[in-house]
Structures are given as structure tokens and as C-alpha cells.
Amino acid sequence: MPEKLLEIQNISKHFPGVDALRGVSFDIHRNTVHCIVGENGAGKSTLIKILTGAERRSSGSILLRGREYNPRSTREAMNFGMSVLFQELNVVNQLTVEQNLVLGKEKVRLGFFRRDPQVVARMYEVLRSLDPSIPLGKRVAELSVAQKQVIEIAKAIASESELIIMDEPTAALSEEEVNRLFTIIKELKRQNVTVVYISHRLREIFEIGDAVTVLRDGQMIGTRQVSELGSGGEVGSTAELIKMMLGKVVAERYVAGGGGQGAPVLELRKVSNAKLREVSFSLAKGEILGCYGLIGSGKTEIARAIYGLDQKQGEVLVAGSPAALASPREAIRQGIALVPEERRSEGLFTRLAIRENIPLMNIRSISRWGIFSARREKSLARSYIQKVRIVARDENHPVEKLSGGNQQKVVLSKCINADSRILLMDEPTRGIDVGAKEEIHNLIRELARGGTSVIVFSSELPEVLNLCDRILLLYEGRIRDVVRNGPEVDSERIMHIVTGAKEA
Template identity: 35%
Template sequence: MSPVLSDVVLSLEDVSKVYSGTVAVKHATFDVRRGAVNVLVGENGAGKSTMMRMCAGVEKPTSGRILLDGEEVTFNSSGDAVARGIGMVFQELNLFGNMTVAENIFATREITNALGHIDHKEQERRAGEFLDRLQAGIKPTTMVEDLTIGQQQLVEIAKAVSLDARVLIMDEPTSALSAAEVEILFKVIADLKARGVAIVYISHRLEELIRIGDYITVLRDGRITGQEEMRNVDTQWIVRQMIGSDAKDFAKPDGHEPGGEVFRAEEISLPRATGGLAVDHVSLSLRAGEILGIYGLMGAGRSELFDCIMGRHGHATGRIYIEGREVRERDPAGRIRRGLALIPEDRQREGLVTILSVASNLTLASLQKFAKLFHIRGSLERGAVREMVKDLSIKVADPDNEVSSLSGGNQQKVVIGKALLTGPKVLLMDEPSRGIDVGAKADVFRTMRRLSREGIGILFATSDLDEVMALSDRIAVMSNGKLTGLFERAEATEAAIVAASALGHGPAKGTGRSAHV
């Protein structure tokens, strides 16, 4: 056996996977090398997660073989794979909100004492060790439902690391992490590599892949289109293998002029349960057809601001106006009727009902449009669904399929479609590109540009500097719950935006003006 082949610990050999007539993976061969980061990349729907779910025992191949240390294996469950040393950090968070961090980390493999009872103290001690390795700053006794999305992502990673796996699959592990948390994760990965652990790493952040990867495999439409050592490739090579061209990630401004003010928020504040303000007297305005980017790192208060605007926190203070009229409705349903709609950061838990179909999810927030007396006009609803699927290029064989069967990018399009069917005047988009590939990003960003041309005002929150620079007509910066900067797009610089995001006390100056937007 050659030295290169002897490094292979896990292999998929000519593997295919078919769901209800749809071929998700087509004759794929993929080798996972020990002591290395094996990068897997491709557009949403390319088959990456399906391949890894087969490796992790969640799915069985329709055809082909899985080899572990050169021997064919069959996994009947994820437990079988874990028992053979294969662990996975799933793209969509898989935690129990009503349990503590420690209980989540050791769920289904609880530590017991001599009497056979769960040893909570020992679980908390060991969980603390794993969390300390990640410098997570999270107490093992904290309830998961009280954590932010980024913190929950760290718990998922700690849970996977705790398995002491020989092969560790990480599906979008950094999608909700801050830059500092990503650096810590990379140090943990380097430590795991040094111990001989084989890492399979899936991400849509191409620069991140080039930095951390040793080998790269590219999937397109379920087929492998490229395999190479990472040192031999660049981002252009990766994009070409993924989508067949050097397409740009971002839609470009089209020069249309925004209209008059469509939305205004005044002195929005949200008290924290622990004291202080999660949103600290934020005021901003938005014009019809304008994309106002709100940049900030995790914990800056962007999501909390959107929740306040949507009426999700009854104890929030401040005033909002739509087309010059004050919005007095205090609940989300009332604010949706007034023309507000939210694309939440966590699409799985807050944007979708995963057991329902694509069609049902699309019309969930706008059923009154299709109702006559006490009945839903099915033909009208189906027509709206077909139009939205076509309009947003949602890749689904049948809208009656469960939304959970779609890729992350197509699920995000369903969340956007659900919001658009309410007929919004103002669209709030919280990290709309989280966990989706370059092709799906381009689709989402083109949709944002089209909607702005149609006169919808868009508030767009992101922690991605490139995105906010490329998409925004104006850029507001938040830090520690406050607005710390406001920049006209033509005059914005990356250095000024980053500097404003590091502030937390008092308004910064952007283009010579106060941060009051």
C-alpha cells in the first residue's frame, strides 16, 4: 500500500444516494486522510451534507461502499458510526433547548455513578473542560435556550470534540461564529490534526477553506468535479469547479435612486435580563427602495434590534413609523399587517416549520390572502406557491415535499418567499447568507436588488464585511447595542467600518456625521 493510501482512514467508494427519484449523490468516491483537514465544498444541493450523513450513519447509501481502514462497513444508525469513531457537527443545530449545556454534550451517553444514576457534577466538570478548550465562556449549567446562535454552535462543536473521534465531520462549523471564535476553533482543529484525527470540513467561506485545508474535493449536482491538494488551488479554481465559471458572489448596485422615507425607528431600547441594554437608544430611517446594511459582530445587538422592530419583545421601548404613520401594534402579527417582515438568522427554528411542506411554509404567514370565509382557496394558494418557487428559483421537485428535504440555500429562499407573500413594505434580513453557498448567495443578493428596485426598503444585518460593502446603499454600524457609525456607501472604507464596530461607548463619526441614522 502506498504512503498516501495508507493515510486514508475512511472512504466512500462509488457511492450514490437516491431520494424519491431524485439523485442527491452520483457515483462519488471520496477519501478522508488522517491527521489532515479534508475540505468538501459545493453549492447548496450539491450533495455535501448527504455524503457526510452517510459517513455518520444517518443515511445509508443506495449503492456503493463505505470503507473504514480498508474494510467495508455498514452503519445502521449514527450510534454505529460513533461507536466506530466517527463524529459529526451538523449544519443545523441539533440541541435540546430545555436542557443544560452539559446535558446536551453528554446526551444519549450520560455519565453514571456506581448506583446507575446520572452523575451531573462529573458531566459538568468534563463539559467545562471541553468548553474551556474552545474558550467559549459558557457555563456548563446554562440552559441552551438562553444561549445565542453562536454560543449554541460552540456547544455543538464541544459535543463533537467530546466524542474523542478518529474522524470528525464539521458541517459549516463557523457559520454563526465571530472572527475571534473562528480563530479559537482553528487552533482546536490544529490540535486534533496533531493527534492524528481526520477532519472533514464543509464551509462556504472559500478563503477559510484555503487557509485551513490540506485536501479539497468539490461537488456539483451530486458529482465530484475536482479533487486536489489545497496548496495547488486558489478561490477562482474552487468557484470554477463549483459552478463552472468565475462568477462573483455579489449582485452589483444598479444605480436606481431610493424614494422617500418608508420606515423610521426612534430611540429603540431593550433591557437585558442581567442588566444594561441589549439595544441602546437606536434611531434609524430607511427610504423606499434602499438597502441599509447594519454591520456588527456577534453580540452587537443587530438581531435584538430586529426583534424589537417586529414586536417580539413587549418590554422594549421606542417608536417606529411606516410611511410616516406611527405603528401602535405591539405584536408581530399586527406589525406584519402594517408591512414589516423578518427573515430571521436561525431559519430552522424561527423561519420554518420543518415537518410541513414547502408550499405550507411559503403561505404560512399570508393565509388570509387565500381565505374566503372559513375556507382556503386551494387553487389561488397553489398558484401563489408556483409563482414564488419560480420567482426565487427554489429547487424542489414538488412543492408538497417537506421543506426539510431541501438544501440550506433553498430553505433560505423559502423563508424569503414566505416573507414576500405577506406583501411587505419593509424587509428585515438577519444574516441572509448564513450557511449558504456562492450560487445561492448570488440568487439571494440578486433578489434583494430586485426587491429594492420594486420599492421595498431593506434592513440587512450581517457580520460579513465584504457583503455589507458590496450590497448596501448606506452602512450603519452597531456595537454593544449602540449605533456607532453611519456611512454613505461611496465614502465607506473597510477600516472605518471595522473601527466603528470596535466602539461601544458614544457615537462614532462616519463621513463627518453623527451615528444617528
């Protein structure tokens, strides 16, 4: 077994109200591809942030090459030989490939560049070893996402990084580009670089991974050698990983709702756009419909298309009659409301009070002839604070000071107050601690019993299994299967479908 490069010992990270990581320990060995898997909210991104200095750990220690490692900034982490492939690519689009590669490494004398053929030659060599097809003189803006990634990798190698962290690097890549990336990763191993690879796609782990660590709810479930798991082609090998990721998930809390009967309130017929392929489904009154898939599978895109944020082809029927739904305004008028994925940046006015947030989707609920009543605003807010149980000092509490769960309840109140009959909830419990999660779920069930139809877009299987009457399974912009929830539902089969491990 190769020597240990990074030893992660009993790391914990507490955020107000949430334990993002609880006593996680594992080792990363030199010259391996170490995969980390887990559902959203399992703690992967927090772990990466700690490793790269973007967040400080609450307790525990990390040893790099046997020595204490505690970076305070991303730059400091990079000086320790740690590089990250950022999802928001860190290249300058306006510069050429060559300029990007040498950026910050130029030989400078009196503020002027000295042409240094050596640096350029070395960078060129690195780049050629990764992907000879990228021309040095081309502007980066003209390159594909995959090629930009290669440039970032080349920069990392050239700055003598020993460890490269790749966070969902294949999310935006085509099949062919994924294959090339894998070739590069194998090449990196030959060049003595260790790779930490984060992905949802189990197939990929079997293709390039040496070891895999599974995280769930901020805890480490286990680390396995991929060779011990068997090869990716067999269903049996993924089965153990899936079991580790899911834990003891059974649909025990699921109670069949009364929904699903009667005429559909919303129907999509062959809706397509840049990210979606002929999506068709219908939603009944009082039904909770799950929409389950990994990041990039098109969940958010379905929500955005219905809500009028993205263009779409195909037909959408609301209560049986065609509706264009070209803008959020129109969607709201048709009784559709969105609880967006990015709660803070898209759903809330964080600097305003709870009281001021709630009526903003339906200003008429507190105003007449354009004049609002502070009294009605107050009583409205109070009634929602009671109804959805928002924990706050009072209705004047600024939303930015609330916990994630309570913020989400404010967004939910906003949507309910818009008299919506159809709720689109994108990742309704992301970043919310377990107790509040359950509360949100109960609220959703209550709403459905009251006749509201809900679509829950989630990348957490336990969530959809707990909540939903039916589940759409998405993979790469298509609905691969529709499952009716119940005691006999096969969560492993679901996992196989959405990870692309098996055709439906």
C-alpha cells in the same frame, strides 16, 4: 503522504426535486485536518449526514480503512470510530462535567455503579490534555459553549474515535475560544485523530487545515493541499479558494431595477441588540436590498429585529415615521412581512392545504364579521396558484406534499396576501433546486417592479448578485460595507470582507 482513512467514491444523493450531491469523490488522509468549504446548499450538510448515518446515499460508495462503510444510524457510525460535534450540543446540562464524560461508559453491576477510578482518571487525563481549566465537578449548564464543545471532543477521543467531524464549530465562539479550539485540533492530530472541519471562514482554513475540498451545487469542484495555496495572510492565496467556491459568478443576469428612488419606506438607525452592532440602512420603494454575510454574521438577526421577534435598541422608521415594531402583529400591520429561514417550522402550516395556508396572515381577505367564506378562500388560492405558478394538483393539496420551491411560493403568497409593502426574505431559496430558484427570483423582481420593497437576506453570493440593487455586507453583527450592484462589482472583494479575510 499518509494513508487514506476514508475514501469517498462517486457519492450522489437525490431528494425529490433536488440533487443534493452529484458524484462527489475525494479521499481523507489519516492524521490530517481536512476542510470542506462551500456556500449554503453546496451539499456539505448532506455529505455529513451520509457520513454519520443520518441519511443514506443514493449511489456511490465509501471505504473506511479500505473496507465498505455504510452506517444506518448515528450510533452505528460512532461504533465505526466516527464522531460528530453536533451544533446542537449533545451534552446533558444537568449533569456535572465528570458525569457527562463517563455517561454510558460506567462500570455497572446489578444496576449499580461501581466506582471505577480508572475510567474517571482516563477521562480526566483526556480532558486535561485538551483544556486543564475545566473543573470536573462543575455542572455543564454553567459552562460556555466552547467548554461544552471541549467536553464533546473529550468524549469522542475517549471512545477511541479516529475521525471527528466538526460542523461550523466556531460559529458561537469568541476569538480567544477559537484560538484554544485550534490548539486542541492541533493536539488531536498528535493523538492520531483525523478531523473533518467545515467552515465558512477562510482564514481558519489556512490556520489549521491540511487539505481543503470545495463543493458547489452538490458537485465537487476540487481538493487542494493548503500548503499549495500559500499562507492565509496574503490575499492571493484566498483568491483561488474564493474562485473555486464562486465558480463563474458574474452579475450577468442582474438588471438594474427602477427601485432606489424616492423617500425611504424603511429606515434603521443604529439598531443594536445582543447580536447586532449599530446597524443603520434605508430601503427605498421598489428596491431589492441584499443583506449578505456568513452564518452568524447577523443577517437573520436583522430580520428578526425588524419583525419584532427580538428586542432592539435604536430607531426604526416606517415610511418616515418612527415605529416600535414590537411584535410580528405590529410589523404586519405596518405592511412588513417575513418569509422565514426555516420554511417548514416557521412559515407554513404543513398539515393544512394550500388554500388554508394563504389567507392566514390576513384573515380579513376571506372573512367578514369573523365569518369566512370558503368560496373566497378557494378563489383566492386559485388566483395565487396562477399568479405565482404553484405546481399542485389543486388548492386542496396539503402543503407538506409540495416540493421546497412550491412551499416557498405558498409562503410568498401568504405574505403578498397580507398587503405587505416591505418583504423580508430570509434565505429565500435555501434547499430549492435550480429551476425553482430562478422562478422565485423572477417573482421577487416582479414584486419589486410592482412597488414592493424587498430585503433579501442570503448567504449565497450568486443570489444577491443576481437580484439585488444594493448589497449590505455583514460581518459579526456589523454592516462592514454597502455595495451598489452592477457589472463592475468585485465579488472577490465582497468575499474577503464577509469572511473577515480583510478589513473593509
